[in-house]
């Protein structure tokens with residue numbers, strides 16, 4: 001405690017000894033009254049329910065496979081509810097909506113009534129409330145927002161305002177992102193509590209009493225919009241030592257019979273007071289918090305509540321003897337309310353909490369890349385879900401009930417919500433659990449295929465046999481491999497037109513491709529590469545790939561028809577040559593070293609910028625523990641056994657394939673590592689398509705494979721990585737902004753999550769790499785930049801998962817992955833112009849839907865529409881249509897975003913204005929209401945707690961009031977605005993040209 005007594009006491013209107021629940025509804029007014037002049041200990045009974053980890057979601061819910069881990073979520077809720085009903089002082093919080101939603105469906109009316117009552121009285125309180133407790137490193141902001149919206153919408157529609165969580169609770173994620181703080185702030189949360197941060201950071205904060213702070217989530221949005229009060233919990237999310245009273249624990253219960261030999265009351269009180277005092281020394285206010293629970297606890301709630309009841313009684317009874325400690329049942333929001341009323345000032349935090357380390361050789365930077373294939377599938381699934389959501393919103397009932405059946409986007413939404421969990425997208429679940437996550441996503445794809453087929457039928461006015469080829473990345477698609485003619489629909493989910501290079505596996509040598517008006521479109525046929533043939537094994541038969549360039553209107557589709565022709569000659573217009581030294585189009589030239597075959601330079605021809613640059617693949621030898629530490633590299637932790645990686649090869653065999661549409665250099669690094677360097681005509685970036693795996697482990701060495709670029713840029717230890725696909729943070733090697741770092745792992749301790757982009761720059765040149773999924777990345781030496789693309793490990797890293805990250809893959813020999821890096825070379829002043837736009841295009845790519853061309857007229861729509869846009873005009877370049885989805889029946893959820901940061905682009909870092917009423921061509925909106933980011937509260941009702949920053953005289957004023965004019969929605973840099981509207985479907989006419 002500060003000298004001079006407790007700071008920030010507040011006047012208690014009703015002074016009660018102990019506390020009595022007043023039954024006046026949920027919210028801060030139901031919080032237990034904390035008596036004046038005492039140190040109040042807030043006990044927070046809670047359970048942490050992973051949405052899959054060692055067991056699948058289903059196994060956790062039902063308590064199946066308890067031999068792996070004893071855990072059954074249904075019993076937890078079954079057990080807690082009667083314990084709460086039995087005593088009005090008791091409280092409990094629940095966090096994961098994916099589980100609560102299931103349990104709720106299974107309860108009868110009388111249980112539902114009791115539970116609703118508990119919620120209305122604030123005794124059972126939802127905290128966080130997303131579908132899952134999402135990871136913060138490998139997650140992309142679009143699915144984070146969606147999964148929070150999904151969970152919160154269920155709570156809102158089921159329990160009303162008392163079901164709206166006010167506090168974010170990320171107690172287990174392995175590091176914390178600044179963008180996540182920004183998103184939470186805009187969802188209306190009053191605060192965030194978490195458990196994990198770097199051990200050096202924690203010690204430093206404890207010493208300085210900076211465990212609680214104001215986290216400023218953005219440089220672009222004015223305070224307090226981006227501010228989030230953030231608290232680090234004292235013991236992760238566990239109880240203080242000696243006070244775990246769950247049946248999963250073995251701490252002694254309170255044995256309080258005075259006659260009894262084993263009476264331990266004095267010992268318990270002593271231990272408790274010690275824990276209280278130790279903790280109070282590290283925090284600023286006269287309130288401290290204790291998390292009374294842990295993973296899957298409270299399956300039997302009796303031992304917990306019975307012992308806490310006794311603890312409260314015993315500790316508080318000491319007050320008559322002058323004790324100043326008061327223990328209460330509480331919740332995170334009651335604790336936060338107490339902190340807010342304490343009227344203190346708090347330190348301000350600007351950077352983030354990455355990377356997380358729990359010891360000198362224990363950096364949790366491996367999971368940035370672990371299960372890199374799943375990380376890509378999740379990103380693709382989000383892409384597909386956005387298309388599904390959009391078409392469902394644009395065509396309404398026609399999408400959910402149509403010629404292909406009855407369906408909706410819900411299955412994929414829920415599967416995506418599960419996939420965001422901090423053991424799912426992170427790659428830190430057991431193999432069988434990860435398989436289950438993948439299967440859930442796949443089932444979601446199937447249901448969305450029905451939605452999309454129905455919607456396309458409605459929009460085109462024809463019914464045809466649509467097929468979805470999900471294996472195009474390995475050139476497999478039965479429809480295009482066998483059909484003499486077929487149709488290609490390309491749907492573009494972006495709010496601006498897109499040019500897209502279509503690539504389809506075929507067996508003919510020449511095809512005629514016709515565009516939406518019957519015009520012939522240039523096409524080429526190129527052989528399927530040896531790399532791809534090896535990769536696809538016995539799936540697919542295509543010998544060639546058909547390539548053509550498609551223009552697709554904003555938020556709409558274009559239909560192409562493809563016809564096989566007998567002509568032979570076009571096939572041979574391509575050239576093939578070995579050891580090429582350069583490729584070039586209008587915008588870029590890539591040079592290759594004549595001896596090694598590696599990339600040796602990149603030129604932006606348009607801007608006249610050249611950068612000598614070497615690219616190659618390397619691998620870090622995964623530590624299995626050594627004399628310094630027994631820590632091995634594993635699913636969570638990255639620990640190379642030396643700082644210098646091994647080159648996969650010093651020299652590659654390479655050849656060039658070239659035609660009028662594309663130039664490709666195939667580089668063969670080894671039997672398990674290859675790359676294509678690609679330049680399409682008109683492409684303003686260089687594309688690298690890497691294929692890595694099966695990573696050999698016959699030598700019993702775990703390998704962590706990186707793609708590394710080395711240049712002579714003077715970077716002075718600086719590099720830049722994005723947070724969740726959005727804002728970019730500056731990183732400095734061997735440095736942390738908030739404490740003097742003692743660096744103990746020169747590589748792993750400098751790795752950061754790269755969700756979508758990483759760059760290095762000097763005064764004149766910026767070199768940017770965009771990724772197609774989350775990966776770990778860094779700049780280990782000045783001028784270099786690297787991304788970890790895949791890892792295969794032989795040892796578990798002892799953080800719980802209990803399996804080495806072996807990923808056997810479909811053939812048991814190790815998984816083979818393929819992915820892309822997009823390279824940009826530009827000035828620092830104009831790099832963002834393209835990397836922002838491309839970043840959006842990477843996660844919201846056009847979807848290819850095929851049909852065998854057997855269209856028959858369908859419904860009353862005019863048939864034969866070959867092109868369609870749901871927008872009246874393209875959106876401005878600095879406006880992104882983030883969400884277009886059905887929310888409740890007939891409500892449309894719309895999010896618009898300015899994807900540019902404040903100072904990164906002279907052209908686009910500007911406010912942009914959109915007229916909502918003039919946006920769509922096929923639907924009209926009315927009763928437009930602006931909502932918080934998670935759409936569970938009208939923005940006008942958002943009333944977040946105010947906090948005073950250290951050094952500032954006043955708490956920031958509330959977010960200022962606003963007046964909504966749907967005809968002029970202004971989006972400032974980095975701003976996202978969320979709307980609910982009533983939608984009417986207009987009859988649309990054929991939009992064919």
Ligand SMILES: *[C@@H]1O[C@H](CO)[C@@H](O)[C@H](O)[C@H]1NC(C)=O
Nearest residue numbers: 078106107108109110111112
């Ligand atoms: C509702 O379910 C609870 C718990 O399973 C049970 O005890 C109770 O008897 C049920 N009530 C009715 C009316 O079925």
Ligand SMILES: *[C@@H]1O[C@H](CO)[C@@H](O)[C@H](O)[C@H]1NC(C)=O
Nearest residue numbers: 314316317318319320321322
């Ligand atoms: C208060 O102190 C007295 C004297 O030490 C002791 O007898 C009594 O039991 C204490 N009361 C409580 C509630 O512990």
Ligand SMILES: [Zn+2]
Nearest residue numbers: 048050172422
């Ligand atoms: Zn967890």
